[in-house]
Amino acid sequence: MTTIEVTEDAIRQTRELRDEFQRFLREYEFGMREVETKISILRDEFLHDHSYNPIEHVKSRLKTPDSIVEKIARKGIEEPDFDRIRAEITDIAGVRVTCSFVADVYLLFDLLTKQDDITVRTVKDYIAAPKPNGYKSLHAIIEVPVFLSTGPLSVPVEVQFRTIAMDFWASLEHKIYYKFSNRVPSHLVESLSDAADAASELDARMERLHREAHGVPRKQLPAPAPRVVQV
Numbered sequence: 001m002t003t004i005e006v007t008e009d010a011i012r013q014t015r016e017l018r019d020e021f022q023r024f025l026r027e028y029e030f031g032m033r034e035v036e037t038k039i040s041i042l043r044d045e046f047l048h049d050h051s052y053n054p055i056e057h058v059k060s061r062l063k064t065p066d067s068i069v070e071k072i073a074r075k076g077i078e079e080p081d082f083d084r085i086r087a088e089i090t091d092i093a094g095v096r097v098t099c100s101f102v103a104d105v106y107l108l109f110d111l112l113t114k115q116d117d118i119t120v121r122t123v124k125d126y127i128a129a130p131k132p133n134g135y136k137s138l139h140a141i142i143e144v145p146v147f148l149s150t151g152p153l154s155v156p157v158e159v160q161f162r163t164i165a166m167d168f169w170a171s172l173e174h175k176i177y178y179k180f181s182n183r184v185p186s187h188l189v190e191s192l193s194d195a196a197d198a199a200s201e202l203d204a205r206m207e208r209l210h211r212e213a214h215g216v217p218r219k220q221l222p223a224p225a226p227r228v229v230q231v
Contacts, residue, residue, distance in 0.1 A: 021065065027155055031093050031144050031146050031155030031157045032157055039055065039058055039108075053100075054100055054107060055098070055099060056100055056164055059096045060095045060096070063092045075089070090122075090158065095157060096162070099162070099163055101163060105163060106161075119143040121141040121142065125138050126139065134195070136166045140160075141157070141158050142156070142157055165200075168199070169192075169196055169199045173192055
């Protein structure tokens with residue numbers, strides 16, 4: 001049995017690295033909280049001033065250290081340091097906003113990204129141009145300022161906007177691909193594609209019902225603005 005001597009200096013360096021990584025993740029946690037607060041304010045304003053809530057629910061997640069390491073490997077980042085990770089990996093913090101209707105998706109996106117302290121880095125509109133498998137969602141990487149004791153810091157946060165039907169489909173698709181380790185039988189792939197079409201039709205039908213029930217003319221609903229899908 002081999003005994004490896006651990007020096008005090010090695011222990012100190014390990015602790016310093018641990019502390020630095022924790023500080024690194026806290027930056028993203030704080031950025032995520034800022035976005036959550038902005039979404040919460042918009043939801044409360046709609047409820048109190050418009051008697052309408054366009055947001056069904058909000059979920060947030062912070063990548064684990066293991067997930068970050070796996071993504072570093074997938075992207076082929078050699079000799080990564082924290083600055084390189086910040087530049088290369090932009091979805092360490094994520095917020096998912098599930099809305100009632102497609103019109104609400106674009107409305108919330110516009111209200112959030114038009115705020116003066118928000119910078120939009122990229123937008124991927126998979127609603128206007130769905131992925132080949134039928135996936136739909138509006139993705140945005142935004143930067144939000146976080147004010148620390150050391151000064152302001154701009155933190156990237158991935159925000160996803162989707163409807164209830166899109167969220168249900170994406171959740172089912174993820175579970176199926178996980179079950180088959182990404183090797184899904186062709187007949188299930190076809191069924192998933194059909195289900196994506198059905199979810200899209202459900203979104204359109206429910207939005208029509210909403211307009212009819214509340215007497216909202218189509219022209220009064222916020223029209224989806226054209227987006228550029230970045231791959």
